[in-house]
Amino acid sequence: MTTPLEDAMDTLIRIFHHYSDKEGDRNKLSKGELKELLTSELTDFLSGQKDPLLVDKIMNDLDSNKDNEVDFNEFVILVAALTVACNDFFEEQLKKEEF
Template identity: 35%
Template structure:
């Protein structure tokens, strides 16, 4: 059975780059626009609003206020978990 993870990660890399203002990083505003454009369904089912706020606030604490692809993926994962039925955060 072909991997489903590889196309999923390619989608994440492609989409992150699409919204990235910088060459390899997303600003808080980039991440906000990505969140609203790419996660309408997740945002509707939002179970943990605090988790969402924390994800965005986290970027403020970063001196440069930007997130590279790895840290952006971690935030997107946090966003997805906050909106899913998963008990794992």
């Protein structure tokens, strides 16, 4: 039996490869694959965004080795950064509720 954290890690890996396996290098996300992943898996994150260049900006920020693709390590950085931002938001909300 796996733990919830192990399940979460497995889910991250599976989601990444579900999208990276569609074109080109199956171990990296192309810009199109990244856009599809963001649109399908992070709908709340993108729903309020009006910037047509958002995916380009995210790709640029994540692509640390500048190969125009996002590998798993670069993808995990995005997930970690968004998770930290969500945690910070919830901590701030809790502080407001205490007062």
